[in-house]
Amino acid sequence: MQSSAAFASWISAMPKAELHVHLDGTLRPSRLLDRAAKHGFDIPYRSVEDVTDAYAFENLQSFLDLYYMGTSVIRDEEDFYLLMLDYLSACRDQHITHTEIMIEPQSYLPSGVSLATMMSGFKQAMAEAQAGWGQSVLLILSLLRHLPERDGLEVLEQAHRACPDGFVAIGLASSELGHPPADFTELYARARSLGYRATAHAGEEGPAGFVADSLDLLGVERIDHGVRSAEDPALLARLSREGIPLTVCPLSNVKLKVFDSMANHNLLQLLAAGVRVTVNSDDPTYFGGFLNENFIALHEHLRLTAEQAARINRHAFEASFLPAPARAEKLAELDRYLLAHARP
Ligand code: HPA
Ligand code: ZN
Secondary structure: OOHHHHHHHHHHHOOEEEEEEEHHHHOOHHHHHHHHHHHOOOOOOOOHHHHHHOOOOOOHHHHHHHHHHHHOOOOOHHHHHHHHHHHHHHHHHHOEEEEEEEEOHHHOHHHOOOHHHHHHHHHHHHHHHHHHHOOEEEEEEEEEOOOOHHHHHHHHHHHHHHOOOOOOEEEEEOOOOOOOHHHHHHHHHHHHHOOOEEEEEEOOOOOHHHHHHHHHHHOOOEEEEOHHHHHOHHHHHHHHHHOOEEEEOHHHHHHOOOOOOHHHOOHHHHHHOOOEEEEOOEOHHHHOOOHHHHHHHHHHHHOOOHHHHHHHHHHHHHOOOOOHHHHHHHHHHHHHHHHHOOOO
16 A cells, blocks of 8 residues: 555544534535525525635635634524534544534524524534444533623623533634734633633734733633744743643645645644644634544645654643543553554
8 A cells, every 4th residue: 555545544543532623614515505495595605516616715814704604504403413413423434532622602692593502402413423433522612702702701601501511611713813812811710710621722823922822811721723833932842841732723724824835834843842733623624624634634745654643643632621531541542543553
């Protein structure tokens, strides 16, 4: 077998963890069309090709405009159930045995969709996936930084009241430029006082300083993206020293022009600097690949080795918000796979 094909089958069958994926970013074009038809919504696409042709982005904002349009076709409990089940079925196919999914209620609440409707659909799909193939899932309450902190605080209180065990952590997504971490200190202090773990997008389009501020002002335990940390050697040394995980999303970074090509992505530099890098898909149906495709692109364009891929995947289980016994079990499962399957 050719080395690339051998790598692809080895990484595809490996039990993996994903820590950075937006549920709304897993909406399949066919599902977008069938939900729009169901609700009688007029959307500017007639076919799957029309939808995928529209997925050419200039930057984060041009993507977000389409991404939020996609959420407008998801309205009732069945829609939320199918959205979650579609992604969890992809996890089964991709051997993503544990996933931590960002849920963004602020995309739905203004249209009158309740949190109870969303959660009821999600929980049904999660229970099926758990019973069907042992899928492990945690949910992250991802708040939108283009909206005021007060709005995020209200959603947090509402989620905490309505489903106190529903979310393990909070996150912060959407347009980074103009919405610095300093604007969300109260939100994070409140979430942490309620017992939530914490993560935030930083250093994707925003500067390295947003990564440091997310750690210092928000108290996050891991950073979503964080690739621009490489612009500050002192910060890079700190991330390495403190073992702060970065949830890097290679295909996303190329699609949104954070890097002009995969060959110029800095993931290997981050890894070489001792940073706990993980690989993730972010918005897989928009960016041309789920988790396996991200690893395969790194292998093809950056010569990511099997040893590095295994190390990255170990970081992901270690950096997960699972309780320690479940985390240890997942790591043992990974070790069994690595022992039983020779590295390509
Ligand atoms: N960055 C910020 N917000 C997002 C992203 C992203 O890459 N994907 C979905 N929401
Ligand atoms: Zn993201």
